[in-house]
Amino acid sequence: MRKKNFSVKSTTRSERVFLKAEENSNKPLRDKCGIFGIYGKGVDVARISFFGLYSLQHRGQEGAGITVTDGKNLKSVKGLGLVSSVFNEEKINSLKGFAAIAHTRYSTTGGNKLCNVQPVVLNMKNEEFALAHNGNIINAMDLAKNLPPDIKLTSTSDTEIMGWVIKNSTGKNWEEKILSSFKKFQGAFSMITLTKNKLIAFRDTYGFRPLVIGKLNDAYIVCSETCALDTVGAKFIREIAPGEIIAIDEKGIQVVGKVKSTKKSFCLFEYVYLARPDSIFNKQLVHQVRQRSGEILAHESPVGADMVVAVPDSGTSAAIGYSKASGIPYGEVLIKNRYIGRTFIQPEQHIREMGVKLKFNPLREIVKGKRIIIVDDSIVRGTTMKKIVKMLKNCGAKKIHIRVCSPPVTDPCYFGIDTPDKKQLIASHMSVKEIKKFIDADSLAYLSLEGLKKASRVKSNRLCTSCFDGKYPMSVKGGFRKDVFETIS
Ligand code: SF4
Numbered sequence: 001m002r003k004k005n006f007s008v009k010s011t012t013r014s015e016r017v018f019l020k021a022e023e024n025s026n027k028p029l030r031d032k033c034g035i036f037g038i039y040g041k042g043v044d045v046a047r048i049s050f051f052g053l054y055s056l057q058h059r060g061q062e063g064a065g066i067t068v069t070d071g072k073n074l075k076s077v078k079g080l081g082l083v084s085s086v087f088n089e090e091k092i093n094s095l096k097g098f099a100a101i102a103h104t105r106y107s108t109t110g111g112n113k114l115c116n117v118q119p120v121v122l123n124m125k126n127e128e129f130a131l132a133h134n135g136n137i138i139n140a141m142d143l144a145k146n147l148p149p150d151i152k153l154t155s156t157s158d159t160e161i162m163g164w165v166i167k168n169s170t171g172k173n174w175e176e177k178i179l180s181s182f183k184k185f186q187g188a189f190s191m192i193t194l195t196k197n198k199l200i201a202f203r204d205t206y207g208f209r210p211l212v213i214g215k216l217n218d219a220y221i222v223c224s225e226t227c228a229l230d231t232v233g234a235k236f237i238r239e240i241a242p243g244e245i246i247a248i249d250e251k252g253i254q255v256v257g258k259v260k261s262t263k264k265s266f267c268l269f270e271y272v273y274l275a276r277p278d279s280i281f282n283k284q285l286v287h288q289v290r291q292r293s294g295e296i297l298a299h300e301s302p303v304g305a306d307m308v309v310a311v312p313d314s315g316t317s318a319a320i321g322y323s324k325a326s327g328i329p330y331g332e333v334l335i336k337n338r339y340i341g342r343t344f345i346q347p348e349q350h351i352r353e354m355g356v357k358l359k360f361n362p363l364r365e366i367v368k369g370k371r372i373i374i375v376d377d378s379i380v381r382g383t384t385m386k387k388i389v390k391m392l393k394n395c396g397a398k399k400i401h402i403r404v405c406s407p408p409v410t411d412p413c414y415f416g417i418d419t420p421d422k423k424q425l426i427a428s429h430m431s432v433k434e435i436k437k438f439i440d441a442d443s444l445a446y447l448s449l450e451g452l453k454k455a456s457r458v459k460s461n462r463l464c465t466s467c468f469d470g471k472y473p474m475s476v477k478g479g480f481r482k483d484v485f486e487t488i489s
Pocket residue numbers: 208266267268269270412413414415416417464465466467468
């Protein structure tokens with residue numbers, strides 16, 4: 001069967017396998033993931049990985065996996081669903097070894113297949129290689145085309161393609177192969193890999209997605225966020241630098257490669273929404289960045305009201321900041337059901353709409369007759385906010401003012417975050433005035449990009465701001481994104 005852009009004649013076998021798998025999945029895979037790796041002899045690496053993943057659950061809620069090595073073989077347990085539903089005592093106890101990598105992922109309905117749950121383990125005779133990836137490679141299709149014809153891809157994941165590219169690159173060991181393949185990958189990759197006796201981690205030269213190193217007694221840990229280090233009782237050592245390759249084995253930890261980073265582009269959206277507020281990147285506590293963004297927004301766009309409220313949880317830190325700077329009391333009116341996943345998990349519109357009602361219950365008695373400022377981290381489609389405004393107006397709110405602690409999201413992300421296609425981003429085709437009308441608020445204001453950058457305290461030229469200004473740090477023309485619909489909120 002023909003697929004646009006590829007003729008049967010020009011496709012390699014591996015590409016056809018890839019396209020077939022993609023077709024079977026209905027929609028291409030997408031990725032927004034948490035990764036965790038540990039190397040430590042005499043340590044229950046699977047159990048620690050479980051708790052590491054548990055604390056990274058916010059980065060992916062539709063599948064999880066752990067792969068361990070005992071020096072002879074790699075063994076994996078993977079499944080669809082939350083970390084706590086994929087693993088039990090028996091499964092954790094079955095994973096014996098001295099090093100492990102783990103992954104929690106997020107996908108669309110179509111892409112939510114077991115074959116795409118990571119870690120990816122390459123099928124090779126006498127040699128095993130596993131990968132856990134956070135990010136997105138925009139040239140994945142081109143790389144797939146050039147793979148040897150005998151390679152059979154088993155998933156729709158760019159991670160598997162990366163694994164085979166590494167395997168087929170020059171080098172006498174995995175470290176050298178990773179180094180020699182590095183520049184073939186265009187896009188975002190914070191990656192932890194596992195061989196029979198070694199854990200190797202690396203980060204793209206832009207440093208889009210985070211990757212940190214910690215230590216737990218004699219064991220070393222590499223993971224997406226510092227909150228996972230805190231959870232397992234590990235001490236933060238440092239971040240893996242963009243372009244850096246580190247290896248951990250019986251000799252300890254060492255830097256085994258460095259690829260020059262000419263442009264840094266840490267994802268500004270990690271501070272806005274993606275990361276947990278108790279994580280630290282670039283020496284900045286996420287909670288404090290969000291609080292400062294609320295303070296700056298209060299100065300940029302003041303409005304009279306009786307109370308400031310947050311859309312929990314990602315709007316909470318910013319709402320506290322807005323309240324502090326404006327002097328308007330902070331209060332809670334939206335009670336979140338904490339026992340369900342984020343609404344953006346459900347990709348179909350009717351389920352999404354139900355999801356808002358399931359997720360937040362308003363405190364009617366407190367809302368009635370009040371002028372309320374609602375602070376949220378971002379508006380992507382506007383449908384969630386529209387529902388919240390309606391819900392609070394139905395409760396008798398006198399005025400609803402919306403303050404958003406990020407600039408309008410106008411462009412899609414190609415670097416591992418599942419912003420929808422451009423046409424589904426409300427700010428790509430509506431002005432602030434039109435959005436205000438659409439969500440039926442009494443006023444609407446966004447934080448300026450300058451304000452957000454200032455709140456991050458990271459040098460402006462070291463941040464990716466593409467989804468707010470459309471200025472991508474690399475060409476994304478024809479770029480591969482794992483999915484193009486349904487995501488943030
Ligand atoms: S485009 Fe947006 S979400 Fe994607 S890496 Fe850049 S700032 Fe982050």
